[in-house]
Amino acid sequence: MKNVIFDFDGTIVDSLYFIIEMYERWYPKTRHFNQLEINKLREESLIKIAEELRIRPWKLPLLIIRGKLEMNKKLGQIKMIPGIDKTIIELKKSNTNLFIASSNSPSNIKKYLKIHHLRDNFTRIYGNVGLLSKAKVISKIISTNNLNAEDTYYIGDEVRDIKAAQKAGIKVIAVSYGFNGKKILSKHNPDFLVDNSQDILKIILA
Secondary structure (H helix, E strand, C coil): CCEEEECCECCCECCHHHHHHHHHHHCCCCCCCCHHHHHHHHCCCHHHHHHHCCCCHHHHHHHHHHHHHHHHHCHHHCCECCCHHHHHHHHHHCCCEEEEECCCCHHHHHHHHHHCCCHHHCCEEECCCCCCCHHHHHHHHHHHCCCCHHHEEEEECCHHHHHHHHHHCCEEEEECCCCCCHHHHHHCCCCEEECCCHHHHHHHCC
8 A cells, every 4th residue: 555645835735925925024125026036946945045035044933833823814815736636636546545744733734625625535644843853753654654664655845855755764756846946856866756746646656
């Protein structure tokens, strides 16, 4: 039996532009980002992005908490990644175990999935994962649920997702449509790199 652990933001929910818009409201004196600037930021690490935005690293956890609270009020307005709902449903139909491991809050994740009628497809949801704790959580998911690591995939959109899956000893599918771009993702050697959600099915169900 195959097992898939999904990231949430940027992988299931298309929250990139929501977060950019939120940042511009929080820091009204900053410039508004055009598409070229956004594309450039997507090819940088989280620390580099923080430096570019003049956000001190110690502030990141506080901003993430604030962002979760604001996101909870506007979940119905944030679009889903095109086609990811069909991918999730098809994986579930194929008897694949589905999980989520995300830095977003469990309440946000569950609420969003319920809005889109997807909650019942997931066995368990692990939220509030620390920025540097994802590898530990992935390992916990594998051990707690008695999963075979060789049959387990992590799907994420950031460099730190790739590193976490590699550290946990499972295969990783990086998606280029989320927070990080294709160029920087490929540099970190994911097992698979896809441009759209339908390609995930071709890998898992092969």
